[in-house]
Every structure is written in structure tokens, then in C-alpha cells.
Amino acid sequence: MTPVLEMENLSVHFANRHGAIAAVREATLTVLPAECVGIVGESGSGKTQTFMAVMGLLSGGACAAGSVRFEGREILGAPASELNRVRGSKLTMIFQDPMTSLTPHLKVGIQLAEVLVTHSHMSWREAEKAALRALERVRVPEARRRLRQYPHELSGGMRQRVMIGMSLLCDPSLLIADEPTTALDVTVQAQIMDILRTMRAESRMAIVLISHDLGLVAGLADRIVVMYAGRVVESAGAADILGRAVHPYTAELLKCVPNLRGPRLERMPSLAGQAPGAASPETGCAFAPRCPLADERCRSERPVLRDAGVAAHQAACHHPLPA
Amino acid sequence: MIRYFIKRLAGAVPTLLIIITAAFFLIRSAPGGPFDQEQTLPPEILANLQTAYGLDLPIWAQYGRYLGALARGDFGPSFKYKDFTVTELIGQGFPVTLQLGALALILALGLGLPLGTYAALHHRSAADHAATSLAVVGIAVPSFVMLPFLGLVFGIYLHWLPVAGWEPGSIRHLVLPVIALCLPPLCIIARMTRGSMLEVLRSQYIRTAHAKGLPLRIVILRHALRPALLPVAGYLAPAVASIMTGSLVVESIAGLPGIGRYLVQGALNRDYTLVMGMVIIYSALLIAMGLAVDVLYAWLDPRIRFGR
Amino acid sequence: MSTIHRLRSNAGAALASGVIVLLVAIAVIGPWFNPNNIESLDWAHVAASPGLTGAHWLGTDRLGRDLFARTLEGIRVSLAVACAASAISLSVGIAYGAVAGYAGGRWDQLMMRFIEVLSGLPLIFFVIFLTVIFGRSRYLLFLAIGAIGWLTMARIVRGQTLSIRQREFIEAAVASGAGTGRIILRHVVPNLLGPVIVYATLTIPQIILFESFLSFLGLGIQEPHASLGTLIAEGAGEMEAAPWMLLVPGGVLAVLLVCLSIVGDGLRDAMVGDAGEAT
Numbered sequence: 001m002t003p004v005l006e007m008e009n010l011s012v013h014f015a016n017r018h019g020a021i022a023a024v025r026e027a028t029l030t031v032l033p034a035e036c037v038g039i040v041g042e043s044g045s046g047k048t049q050t051f052m053a054v055m056g057l058l059s060g061g062a063c064a065a066g067s068v069r070f071e072g073r074e075i076l077g078a079p080a081s082e083l084n085r086v087r088g089s090k091l092t093m094i095f096q097d098p099m100t101s102l103t104p105h106l107k108v109g110i111q112l113a114e115v116l117v118t119h120s121h122m123s124w125r126e127a128e129k130a131a132l133r134a135l136e137r138v139r140v141p142e143a144r145r146r147l148r149q150y151p152h153e154l155s156g157g158m159r160q161r162v163m164i165g166m167s168l169l170c171d172p173s174l175l176i177a178d179e180p181t182t183a184l185d186v187t188v189q190a191q192i193m194d195i196l197r198t199m200r201a202e203s204r205m206a207i208v209l210i211s212h213d214l215g216l217v218a219g220l221a222d223r224i225v226v227m228y229a230g231r232v233v234e235s236a237g238a239a240d241i242l243g244r245a246v247h248p249y250t251a252e253l254l255k256c257v258p259n260l261r262g263p264r265l266e267r268m269p270s271l272a273g274q275a276p277g278a279a280s281p282e283t284g285c286a287f288a289p290r291c292p293l294a295d296e297r298c299r300s301e302r303p304v305l306r307d308a309g310v311a312a313h314q315a316a317c318h319h320p321l322p323a
Numbered sequence: 324m325i326r327y328f329i330k331r332l333a334g335a336v337p338t339l340l341i342i343i344t345a346a347f348f349l350i351r352s353a354p355g356g357p358f359d360q361e362q363t364l365p366p367e368i369l370a371n372l373q374t375a376y377g378l379d380l381p382i383w384a385q386y387g388r389y390l391g392a393l394a395r396g397d398f399g400p401s402f403k404y405k406d407f408t409v410t411e412l413i414g415q416g417f418p419v420t421l422q423l424g425a426l427a428l429i430l431a432l433g434l435g436l437p438l439g440t441y442a443a444l445h446h447r448s449a450a451d452h453a454a455t456s457l458a459v460v461g462i463a464v465p466s467f468v469m470l471p472f473l474g475l476v477f478g479i480y481l482h483w484l485p486v487a488g489w490e491p492g493s494i495r496h497l498v499l500p501v502i503a504l505c506l507p508p509l510c511i512i513a514r515m516t517r518g519s520m521l522e523v524l525r526s527q528y529i530r531t532a533h534a535k536g537l538p539l540r541i542v543i544l545r546h547a548l549r550p551a552l553l554p555v556a557g558y559l560a561p562a563v564a565s566i567m568t569g570s571l572v573v574e575s576i577a578g579l580p581g582i583g584r585y586l587v588q589g590a591l592n593r594d595y596t597l598v599m600g601m602v603i604i605y606s607a608l609l610i611a612m613g614l615a616v617d618v619l620y621a622w623l624d625p626r627i628r629f630g631r
Numbered sequence: 632m633s634t635i636h637r638l639r640s641n642a643g644a645a646l647a648s649g650v651i652v653l654l655v656a657i658a659v660i661g662p663w664f665n666p667n668n669i670e671s672l673d674w675a676h677v678a679a680s681p682g683l684t685g686a687h688w689l690g691t692d693r694l695g696r697d698l699f700a701r702t703l704e705g706i707r708v709s710l711a712v713a714c715a716a717s718a719i720s721l722s723v724g725i726a727y728g729a730v731a732g733y734a735g736g737r738w739d740q741l742m743m744r745f746i747e748v749l750s751g752l753p754l755i756f757f758v759i760f761l762t763v764i765f766g767r768s769r770y771l772l773f774l775a776i777g778a779i780g781w782l783t784m785a786r787i788v789r790g791q792t793l794s795i796r797q798r799e800f801i802e803a804a805v806a807s808g809a810g811t812g813r814i815i816l817r818h819v820v821p822n823l824l825g826p827v828i829v830y831a832t833l834t835i836p837q838i839i840l841f842e843s844f845l846s847f848l849g850l851g852i853q854e855p856h857a858s859l860g861t862l863i864a865e866g867a868g869e870m871e872a873a874p875w876m877l878l879v880p881g882g883v884l885a886v887l888l889v890c891l892s893i894v895g896d897g898l899r900d901a902m903v904g905d906a907g908e909a910t
Contacts, residue, residue, distance in 0.1 A: 057530055080539060081538075084537070092535075093534045101528055115537075118535075463892040464885045464888060465843065465844065479870065564753045587848055590762050593763050602759075
């Protein structure tokens with residue numbers, strides 16, 4: 001089975017006055033068709049920039065190195081004309097803040113229809129009909145009226161549904177969802193996750209779900225990839241990671257997820273310290289300053305991602321936690 | 324939309340009235356009468372002249388007469404150009420000035436917008452730097468310096484275009500004046516467009532547009548252009564004011580028989596009615612432009628229409 | 632990066648200020664080196680073209696007056712008028728803005744409304760209007776020219792005053808019984824210095840421009856004095872026969888305005904850098 005997405009040693013650097021800042025360091029991961037991969041990490045872990053690089057949406061001062069293959073074709077560094085063939089049709093992305101992600105002066109219907117007019121070469125009339133169907137699919141109430149409205153007339157949750165609908169118009173192979181619920185109310189969050197789940201069941205679409213919330217990701221992902229300071233530190237099946245995390249960082253993250261069924265806690269656990277900034281140089285393991293198991297080797301020698309003994313479970317650690 | 328326009332129109336009319344009234348009373352309160360510069364006239368003739376021009380009536384009556392005449396489009400007789408009424412002079416001069424100003428505005432927008440967009444798209448390139456530096460010169464050098472320079476180069480040395488003069492329907496005589504007049508606003512519009520386009524291109528919704536696989540042309544024209552135009556729309560009224568001001572000098576240098584030249588002559592000759600008429604026309608034009616800009620603003624950004 | 636640091640690293644602004652200083656220096660010192668003065672009529676060399684070896688370095692005009700000397704005077708007159716008028720508009724603007732900002736409430740609204748109405752009208756028409764009524768007078772000229780720039784200055788000062796007013800040290804001053812006038816003078820004004828300086832630098836070229844414009848039209852500086860505007864007007868009339876009469880004062884004015892504009896931009900960028908990025 002050709003993986004939908006194959007990323008090998010992807011690195012992203014920003015150049016500024018003081019030198020180069022590495023946002024993503026040699027990230028390697030694969031997404032299979034119809035699979036849902038969750039990417040988990042704190043702010044600054046590089047999870048968003050990784051997929052900005054995949055979509056060719058890096059801002060001007062950034063450069064990416066490595067290899068990214070979508071459905072077998074190399075897309076990293078491809079010119080815009082080539083990228084535009086897959087972007088928006090087979091490879092789509094939805095963003096964190098629905099308030100600012102839609103063009104304020106264009107009606108919702110136009111923003112939906114233009115995807116179809118551009119990629120499927122439909123007429124505007126046909127495209128508008130398809131847009132209506134898409135809105136109904138993501139359960140936007142009064143869809144016909146919404147098509148003629150401007151984004152600021154819709155609520156945040158509705159806007160995010162529009163974004164989802166927009167990304168599904170051309171039956172994509174891969175949908176990248178970057179923190180789709182972070183800017184929304186908790187109740188709306190659940191609705192959006194529900195829609196994603198339904199969409200996935202209805203098609204053979206693969207999803208990459210990026211979030212800082214491990215709990216949220218666990219509800220949908222088949223596999224989970226954990227990133228820290230620009231690197232992939234653990235990668236395994238969702239059930240595996242949730243049951244027995246191997247990397248100390250993941251273990252700490254798991255402790256932070258509130259659990260209704262566990263014993264009552266006196267105070268919420270949290271991770272001490274802060275993730276290193278992208279500008280700091282790497283000596284040894286980036287997590288060492290906050291890791292309870294860190295030793296001299298951890299501080300001087302950077303661990304590489306390798307098998308952790310169990311099938312399809314990898315971690316970058318000198319002292320992986322026992323099974 | 325219509326309601327918005329009518330509301331703004333209702334606000335504009337009183338402004339114009341205030342200007343007319345203020346102008347009228349200011350003029351009447353000036354020391355000396357309009358006939359002061361003439362050689363001393365025998366009192367009977369002076370009295371006749373006063374009656375003829377209505378200057379012996381109480382001031383409120385004069386005001387009323389003036390407003391009434393205005394409503395009929397009559398600006399009164401020119402005090403210096405004895406054979407013409409101000410209305411006639413306006414009629415002669417307005418088309419010329421309108422041609423000059425409209426062409427300058429169209430050029431400033433028509434060239435400034437694309438140039439600014441191009442500079443934004445090729446940010447930090449050599450062309451961008453060169454254009455930005457040239458723009459500084461274009462903005463700072465006034466039209467009354469630029470026009471003679473242009474005339475010197477293109478008229479006298481290269482013999483391509485006439486330096487001054489005017490023939491009805493002639494384009495050649497308009498070329499240099501229009502260029503000199505449109506350069507400052509053109510450079511300002513280009514610089515403004517470049518800046519606001521750069522900012523708009525950094526927005527999230529532009530990122531979404533790219534993520535949708537839309538070609539660059541569509542991203543710019545459909546998604547980026549309208550919001551980028553907002554500051555330029557705000558500059559339109561000052562641009563027109565700048566073109567109007569510039570036209571005074573450009574018409575004088577190039578010998579174009581527009582209302583600008585009449586205004587300057589009127590000022591030097593102390594021709595009251597002429598100056599009043601011209602000031603009213605210019606004010607009305609400015610107010611109309613202000614209105615047009617407001618409507619344009621509302622169209623560009625739907626959020627304004629909803630009273631946000 | 633402090634403002635001064637940012638300014639110094641701006642190569643364009645540095646060069647431009649150098650040019651301005653050079654021009655002013657020449658204008659002031661030049662007459663000592665020039666054998667000719669502004670009024671003498673040299674009938675032997677009427678409308679002579681420039682030549683560094685000749686009697687008149689930059690040529691003469693229709694009446695045989697030395698162009699170099701007249702241009703230098705033009706620079707002096709233009710700058711003098713600009714500085715004087717700037718001082719007037721600065722004082723009026725600061726006073727007006729400080730009072731409006733400090734008074735607040737309805738007075739503030741009223742005063743700002745007045746400014747709004749005035750800003751809409753191009754000043755030139757107002758000046759022409761007044762010229763018709765009152766004839767050409769030197770006082771009118773100064774008044775009109777000083778009327779440029781006080782509007783923007785008033786607005787800025789009022790904005791700053793409003794924000795300063797809220798701050799604690801004003802409350803302390805009021806609590807200690809200081810009178811309103813004293814508060815404005817001692818506390819509000821010193822904090823306005825930064826933005827005021829920037830906009831003063833931006834107003835000077837505007838004033839020079841306006842004065843040249845008026846003089847060009849014949850409504851400004853009168854004979855025998857000449858500002859750059861009057862010289863350009865004369866030059867424009869003699870363009871075909873004696874182009875240097877136009878090129879010299881025109882070129883000087885253009886250079887002066889461009890350099891002032893670059894310096895003003897540089898200053899503004901340097902100050903804005905405190906708050907956000909300059910584009």
C-alpha cells in the first residue's frame with residue numbers, strides 16, 4: 001500500500017538577524033491511506049511548522065530540507081503551480097482559528113464554490129449546488145442562507161464546519177487538521193470532533209490531527225506521534241501509547257490528562273519547566289533538563305529514534321520506560 | 324447600501340451651505356469695496372455700479388439674492404472680466420480642469436495600484452528597492468518644479484511634446500501637465516498599496532486561499548486586493564485635494580484655460596465673485612469626493628455596512 | 632535598539648541630513664566667497680550662462696543679477712520662513728492639543744470637531760480667498776503658512792495628553808494641589824517631546840513647499856526678496872532662453888525637499904520601531 005504521506009528527515013529553518021532557528025529537526029513519519037495519525041506536542045514543538053512545510057505554506061523567511069512524498073510524488077520544494085494541483089483537492093488543511101481563516105469580504109458560498117471551479121472545472125452554478133451539499137454534510141443549519149452570508153455573520157463553530165466542508169469538497173486523500181478545536185468552546189469542540197469522526201467513517205480519507213491535547217487526539221487517532229523541541233520523540237499505535245508510554249515526556253503528558261475514572265487527585269499534575277526555544281542549540285536530549293530519568297549520557301548524546309522493543313513502537317530515548 | 328449613501332448625502336449638504344455662507348460673509352466684511360482699485364469714479368457712477376451689483380441692499384438681502392442666484396446656477400458677474408459672468412467662465416474652464424484632474428487621478432490609480440502590488444510581490448528585490456527610492460523623489464518634488472523640468476527635457480531638448488498652450492481636443496498639450504500632476508499621488512498610492520498588500524498577504528485567510536490550491540492570480544485579485552485597497556480608499560479624498568491644488572499651478576505654467584488659472588488670476592485681481600464661485604465649485608467637488616470615498620469604503624469592507 | 636541607535640544605522644537618513652547641513656552651510660557662508668551680491672545688476676552679463684571660470688558661477692538672470700547669490704538668498708529666505716512659521720504652528724498646535732486633551736469631555740469633542748472640519752479643506756483655497764479679501768500682506772503670509780501643520784500637531788498632542796492624563800503622576804500632582812496650568816506645563820508638555828519632534832521635522836518640508844507654492848503663484852514673498860519659489864517662477868518663464876534660471880533653484884528645492892523627506896521618514900521609522908516593526 002503506497003503511503004499517502006511519507007516524510008523523511010524534514011527540517012525547517014528560519015533565518016533571522018541572529019542566525020538560523022530550527023523549528024523542525026529531521027522529522028520522519030508516514031501516514032497510510034484511511035489512517036488517522038495524531039501529532040501531539042507543546043507550543044513550539046514544531047508540529048504545526050512540519051505540516052506547513054508539507055503544504056508549502058511556510059512563510060518567506062523559512063526554508064525546508066528533506067523529503068516529503070504525497071501519494072508517491074515528491075512535493076517538498078515543488079513550484080506553486082505543481083503544488084496547486086493537489087492542494088485544496090487531494091491534500092487539504094484546516095487551521096486553528098476559524099475567525100481569521102476565512103476571507104472577510106467574500107460570501108461563504110463563493111469561498112466554497114471557488115475550490116470546485118478551480119479543481120473540478122465546474123461551472124459556478126454547479127459548484128454552488130455542490131457547496132450546498134457540502135454544508136449539509138457537515139450539518140450546518142439553514143445551509144442555503146449561510147451560503148449567501150459573510151464569515152463574520154457565522155459563529156466560530158459554524159465557521160470551522162465550513163472549513164471542514166471546504167476541505168472535503170474534492171474528496172481528499174489526506175486532511176491535515178491543525179488544532180481544529182483549540183479556539184472553540186468545549187461543547188463546540190465535541191461537535192467538531194464528531195463531524196471529523198463521521199467524515200472519516202464515510203470515506204477512505206486519511207487524517208492528520210495536530211493538537212497539544214493528548215486526550216483529544218486519543219479519541220480519534222489510530223497512531224500517535226509525539227514531538228518535542230522540533231523532533232519526533234515517540235511514535236506508536238494509539239492504544240499502545242496510551243497504555244504504556246515508552247518516552248518519559250509522553251508519560252508525563254499522559255499524567256496531565258484529566259481522568260474521570262482514576263483516583264481523586266489533590267492537585268493537577270503538570271510538567272515543570274519549559275520546552276526549549278527553537279533558537280537554543282542542541283546538546284544531547286532536548287528533554288533532559290525536565291526529565292526525571294536524565295543522566296550524563298542524556299545531556300551529552302542526542303538519542304535517535306529507534307524501535308522500543310514492541311512492534312511499530314519507536315522512541316528516541318536512552319532510558320525508555322519498561323513495558 | 325442605498326440607505327447609507329442617502330444618510331451621508333444628507334450630512335454633506337449642510338457642510339456645503341456652511342462653506343457658502345461663511346465665504347459670503349467673509350467677503351462682504353473685507354475692508355474696501357470691489358471698486359477700490361479703479362481710479363476714483365464720480366459718485367453717481369459709483370452709486371449706479373453699487374446698485375447694479377446689488378451692493379446697496381442690506382446684507383441679508385444680498386445673501387438671499389446670492390443663494391437664489393446660486394440655485395439657478397448663476398454665480399454673478401465677474402468684477403474684472405467685464406464681458407463674462409462667472410458662470411460662463413466656469414463653463415469654459417471646468418471641462419479643461421476636469422479633463423486634467425480626471426486623467427491625473429486615473430493614471431495615479433491605474434499605475435500606482437499595479438506598481439505597488441508588484442513591489443509587494445517582489446518584496447526586497449532590486450526592483451522593489453529602486454521603485455521605493457524613486458517614489459520618495461516623486462512624492463517630495465512638487466509639481467511646479469516637476470512640470471518645468473519635464474517641459475525642459477521633453478519639450479525643449481527633445482522636442483517631443485509642447486511645453487505649454489492649449490488646443491481644444493488636443494491630447495499632446497495635456498501629456499506633460501497630467502504627468503506632473505499625477506506623479507505625487509501615484510507614488511503615494513504605490514507606496515501605500517505596497518505596504519498594505521504586504522500586510523494583507525500575511526493574513527491567515529490568504530494562507531487558507533493558498534492551501535485551497537488557488538492560483539496566485541486569483542489569490543491576489545479575489546482575496547487580497549479588496550482589503551489591501553482600504554487605506555488607498557482613505558487616501559482618495561486627499562489625493563483629489565492634492566490634484567486640485569496642483570492643478571492651480573500646472574494650469575498657470577502650461578497655459579491651460581481651466582478654472583485653476585481663473586482662480587489664481589481672480590486672487591491677484593481681487594475679483595470677488597470669481598473667487599467665490601471657484602471656491603464653491605472646488606468645495607463641492609471635494610465634498611462629492613468625500614461622499615464617493617465613504618461609499619467606496621462601505622463596499623470594500625462589508626463589516627462597515629453593518630455598522631460595526 | 633534605542634531610537635538614536637536606529638537613526639544612526641539608517642544610511643539614507645544620514646546621507647540626507649548631511650546634504651541638508653551642507654546646503655544650509657553654503658547658504659550662510661557662501662556670500663563671503665561670492666564677489667557678487669543679490670541686488671547688483673551686471674548689465675555686461677545679462678542672462679549669462681553658468682561657468683565656473685566666469686564672473687558669475689551660476690549665471691545671471693534677465694536683469695543681470697547673479698544667480699548663485701540669489702539662490703543662496705532663496706535658500707535663506709525659504710528656511711527662515713519655514714522655521715518661523717514652524718515655531719508658530721508648533722506653539723499653537725501644542726497649546727491647542729494640550730488644552731483639548733487635558734480638558735477632555737465636551738470641550739475636547741468640540742475642539743476636535745473644529746479641527747476635523749478644517750482638515751478637510753485644502754489650505755491653498757483658504758489662502759487665496761483671504762488674499763482676495765485682504766490683499767497681499769506679509770502678515771497674512773505668515774499666518775497662512777503657520778496654519779499648516781498646527782492641525783496635525785494639535786491632534787497628536789491631544790492624543791498623547793489624553794493618555795498621559797490617566798497616569799499616576801498626574802493624579803499625584805492634582806492631589807498635591809497643583810493648578811491646571813501648572814500641571815499642563817510641568818508634567819504634560821515634557822512627555823510630549825518625542826512625537827512632537829518627529830512631526831515638527833515632517834512639517835518643515837510641508838511649510839517650505841507651501842511657501843514656495845504661494846511665492847510661485849505670486850502670492851507669497853514679494854520683490855526684491857526672493858524665496859526659492861519666486862526664483863523658480865522666474866526661471867519657468869525663461870525656460871527656453873536661460874534654462875539654468877530654472878534648473879538651479881528648482882534643483883536646490885527638489886534636493887532640499889527630498890532630503891528633508893528622507894530624514895523625516897527615518898525619524899518616524901526610528902520612533903515607531905519602539906512600538907512595532909517598521910515595514
